[in-house]
Amino acid sequence: xDLEEPAQTGRGSTQRKRGRPEPTPVQRGLALLVRRExxxxxxxxxxxxxxxxxxxxxxxxxxxxxxxxxxxxxFVEMLVRTRVSQGYGPVRIRAELRTHAIEGxxxxxxxxxxxxDWARVAREQARRKFGEGLYTxxxxxxxxxxxxxxxxxxxxxxxxxxxxDTGD
Numbered sequence: 054x055d056l057e058e059p060a061q062t063g064r065g066s067t068q069r070k071r072g073r074p075e076p077t078p079v080q081r082g083l084a085l086l087v088r089r090e091x092x093x094x095x096x097x098x099x100x101x102x103x104x105x106x107x108x109x110x111x112x113x114x115x116x117x118x119x120x121x122x123x124x125x126x127x128f129v130e131m132l133v134r135t136r137v138s139q140g141y142g143p144v145r146i147r148a149e150l151r152t153h154a155i156e157g158x159x160x161x162x163x164x165x166x167x168x169x170d171w172a173r174v175a176r177e178q179a180r181r182k183f184g185e186g187l188y189t190x191x192x193x194x195x196x197x198x199x200x201x202x203x204x205x206x207x208x209x210x211x212x213x214x215x216x217x218d219t220g221d
Contacts, residue, residue: 078105078113083122090128092153093118125155129163137169140178145205175206175214188217 076084081103082096091099093114100110117123129150136146143164150160179187179197187197194215201211 078109079116081105082113082117086117086122090131091123092125092128092155093123094154096123126159126163128153129155129159130166133163133167137167137174140174140181140204142171142175142201142205142207142210144207148205171206171210172213175201175204175210178204179214187215 078100082100085091085096085099096117097110097114100113101107105113114123132150132153133146136149146164147160150156179201182200183193183197187193197215198211201214206214
């Protein structure tokens, strides 16, 4: 700190308590990215919510992406891995990625790269929630099918998961 100029301490100050300067938009974006991956859209939204002007947000997000700190590809891979481990199906994962403004071949590639047996994931989810009785009780089977559709599995995956002869 320059000794000739006293530090501002009022509300309009560019410094925080203890003499630390206010972080730049790039620093704030980086602080979010070190916690977890974010899509460009999500990162921009969070920075705007923190009171940063839109033009500064766009510059910061572009710089973070150019320097490799932000990557939509890494975000897609992380989200697919996380949602598969949580028992969600590809329909739900694609829909969630669309909310992040991510569509196209990268999504399909990430879903294929996970090399997931979707019917097995669906079967495990149904068994965990409804037990083995879902194969013999028609009403329970319908509830399981509805549950699996809500989790993002398509019709073929649900049929495979609810077939008793596909047991492990």
